[in-house]
Amino acid sequence: MNLSTVFLSHQTAQLAVRERLAFPNPERLQQAYMRLAELYPQVEFVILSTCNRVELYAAHGPMGAVPSLPQLSQFLAEFHQVPLDEFVGELREHTGPAAVRHLFEVIASLDSMVLGEPQIVNQVKEAYRLAEQHDACGPLTHALFQGAIRTSARVRTETRLSEGRVSIASVAVGDFARSIFDRFHDKLVLIIGAGEMAEETLRYLKDEGVRDVVVVNRNPERAARLAKEWGGVAAEWTELDHWLGRRRAMSIPRRGSWITCFSTTSIACSGPVMRIAEHAHGRWTRPRRSSKRRRRNSWENSIGGPAAILLCGCAKAGTNWPRSSSRNCFARRRISQRKIGKPSSGASTGS
Amino acid sequence: MGRVSVTCFLASYAVALLLEGLSAVRRGPGPWARLGSLGLTIAGFVAHTLYLYVRAKTTSLPPLLSSMQDWLYVLAWLLILVDVFVTLSDRQAAVGILVLPVVMALVIGAHFVSSSHAPISSVQRNWAMLHVGLLVFGMGGLLIGLVVSLMYLWQHSRLKSRHPGTPLFPLPNLERLHRWNKWLVMLSIPTLTLGMVIGVGLVVFRQGGDVDERVWSDPLVVMSLIAWVLMAAFYLWMNIAVRTPGRQVAALTVISGGLLMLTVLGAQVLARIGTSPSLHGPAKPPAGGLP
Numbered sequence: 312m313n314l315s316t317v318f319l320s321h322q323t324a325q326l327a328v329r330e331r332l333a334f335p336n337p338e339r340l341q342q343a344y345m346r347l348a349e350l351y352p353q354v355e356f357v358i359l360s361t362c363n364r365v366e367l368y369a370a371h372g373p374m375g376a377v378p379s380l381p382q383l384s385q386f387l388a389e390f391h392q393v394p395l396d397e398f399v400g401e402l403r404e405h406t407g408p409a410a411v412r413h414l415f416e417v418i419a420s421l422d423s424m425v426l427g428e429p430q431i432v433n434q435v436k437e438a439y440r441l442a443e444q445h446d447a448c449g450p451l452t453h454a455l456f457q458g459a460i461r462t463s464a465r466v467r468t469e470t471r472l473s474e475g476r477v478s479i480a481s482v483a484v485g486d487f488a489r490s491i492f493d494r495f496h497d498k499l500v501l502i503i504g505a506g507e508m509a510e511e512t513l514r515y516l517k518d519e520g521v522r523d524v525v526v527v528n529r530n531p532e533r534a535a536r537l538a539k540e541w542g543g544v545a546a547e548w549t550e551l552d553h554w555l556g557r558r559r560a561m562s563i564p565r566r567g568s569w570i571t572c573f574s575t576t577s578i579a580c581s582g583p584v585m586r587i588a589e590h591a592h593g594r595w596t597r598p599r600r601s602s603k604r605r606r607r608n609s610w611e612n613s614i615g616g617p618a619a620i621l622l623c624g625c626a627k628a629g630t631n632w633p634r635s636s637s638r639n640c641f642a643r644r645r646i647s648q649r650k651i652g653k654p655s656s657g658a659s660t661g662s
Numbered sequence: 663m664g665r666v667s668v669t670c671f672l673a674s675y676a677v678a679l680l681l682e683g684l685s686a687v688r689r690g691p692g693p694w695a696r697l698g699s700l701g702l703t704i705a706g707f708v709a710h711t712l713y714l715y716v717r718a719k720t721t722s723l724p725p726l727l728s729s730m731q732d733w734l735y736v737l738a739w740l741l742i743l744v745d746v747f748v749t750l751s752d753r754q755a756a757v758g759i760l761v762l763p764v765v766m767a768l769v770i771g772a773h774f775v776s777s778s779h780a781p782i783s784s785v786q787r788n789w790a791m792l793h794v795g796l797l798v799f800g801m802g803g804l805l806i807g808l809v810v811s812l813m814y815l816w817q818h819s820r821l822k823s824r825h826p827g828t829p830l831f832p833l834p835n836l837e838r839l840h841r842w843n844k845w846l847v848m849l850s851i852p853t854l855t856l857g858m859v860i861g862v863g864l865v866v867f868r869q870g871g872d873v874d875e876r877v878w879s880d881p882l883v884v885m886s887l888i889a890w891v892l893m894a895a896f897y898l899w900m901n902i903a904v905r906t907p908g909r910q911v912a913a914l915t916v917i918s919g920g921l922l923m924l925t926v927l928g929a930q931v932l933a934r935i936g937t938s939p940s941l942h943g944p945a946k947p948p949a950g951g952l953p
Binding site: 487489490491492493494 | 817834835838
């Protein structure tokens with residue numbers, strides 16, 4: 312089968328690398344498809360870009376060859392203006408049945424940060440739709456992705472995959488934040504970002520009883536919309552440091568601890584608060600351990616203060632989130648395996 | 663009833679601790695182990711209570727006044743009472759895994775301290791009762807604080823590590839643990855202080871204002887004073903400091919509680935083996951004598 316996938320994910324690459332190689336919007340994705348069509352006109356492509364992974368699926372009929380890992384690495388380096396040596400070691404490649412198995416595992420959320428999270432299905436569907444829209448798909452990729460979507464539906468209906476908490480936001484609030492806080496109604500929540508994750512995190516926080524919400528976002532209209540929807544207050548992006556660092560000087564109506572949620576895609580998995588403050592100024596550097604400011608903001612020092620700041624949001628990169636039972640994993644892997652063993656017509660044509 | 667011995671409740675606590683540990687093993691007995699642990703803890707608690715009752719009847723004194731050994735059994739009994747109460751109110755929290763070792767240390771330690779009692783005059787009896795009562799509640803509070811602090815530090819390191827939300831040994835959240843710890847310290851240290859002041863008053867009263875110099879070489883008195891100074895500093899810091907971060911409070915409570923256990927057990931063992939005779943032990947009390 313002339314099928315390959317070149318990818319990096321949260322398991323293979325750091326957030327900073329994933330961020331630099333991501334295709335953040337449809338315009339960039341369109342440019343990428345156009346460039347790929349120029350470079351490899353006979354090859355079918357699907358690009359899957361989420362906050363946790365960047366994956367390029369390439370397929371070609373039996374008479375041709377798909378681009379190799381060095382060729383696709385070169386494309387990524389040139390397209391994103393990122394030196395090759397900064398990420399080449401973090402790229403992985405699967406070919407043939409291994410590539411099919413990888414996609415099936417991705418769409419079944421076996422490869423996700425939170426096992427069973429449902430967003431990945433829509434993300435794969437959206438990636439496939441956009442590839443189709445840009446005429447990048449062909450018979451092989453059609454068969455592959457349609458087979459993967461069918462498999463994912465079977466996995467979710469025939470196993471107990473969707474039971475329990477199955478999103479980063481739900482785990483962050485339901486498990487992580489509840490391990491820190493006893494009650495939420497007396498906390499002020501600072502949400503950084505106003506995207507899908509921010510909204511989902513807010514939903515879970517509201518369910519826990521949060522009353523006071525401040526939304527900070529680069530786009531003030533989106534922040535205002537989200538704040539209005541959830542009964543919060545929108546703040547300017549330039550005020551982020553102010554909210555993070557000078558929290559005690561704020562005219563907050565309620566005393567108590569603070570929760571800070573990081574929810575924009577770019578900082579979804581970041582760690583200490585300090586990083587966020589630096590990111591706001593375009594500086595992405597690891598804070599010094601001795602930094603007074605970091606000490607002041609670090610969540611471990613927060614409990615017990617009259618007004619403290621807490622990292623709750625999407626927690627730390629590389630965190631092993633609670634997994635579903637191994638029985639479910641095996642069941643899902645079996646379904647994926649069976650599907651690979653009996654591939655659909657399109658996929659088998661290429662093998 | 664008379665056949666209830668220390669071995670009965672100590673063995674119950676030991677098996678309960680074992681079951682508590684087994685409940686954390688993957689593919690282990692699961693929730694049944696925790697239920698069994700709770701059952702054994704309650705059984706041990708009942709045996710413990712009966713043992714103290716029998717001792718009180720035998721010596722015709724309340725356990726707090728009969729001997730240092732019984733005093734430690736009462737302390738362990740109080741800890742078990744709190745453990746059972748917390749476990750029944752929050753079945754998810756793995757409290758026993760930390761409380762039971764402390765209780766067992768107290769029970770085993772009690773074996774090495776004096777089991778005989780000194781005579782107490784009826785005039786001093788109520789004051790002595792108040793003295794030891796305040797001390798036992800203060801120490802009990804601080805030892806529970808020690809356990810709560812250990813839970814805090816454990817939970818804290820778990821959250822700092824890359825394995826949050828692990829189902830093994832579920833613990834209460836940090837905010838609740840901090841609140842418990844703070845209240846325990848705030849109540850225990852004044853209680854202990856009051857108990858110690860009454861103890862000093864009793865010594866002065868007993869010796870007619872002329873304090874025996876041996877008081878200041880009594881290991882229990884000396885170590886208690888050192889522990890008290892440190893705890894008083896801790897207490898002041900908690901009340902004066904603008905911010906009292908939970909981890910620091912927990913660490914200081916562990917130090918205070920550990921020092922207290924060392925004082926209670928270590929000094930008594932020293933007194934018993936005769937290395938350093940104590941006024942609180944059986945070795946020829948000057949007059950009356952404290953438990």
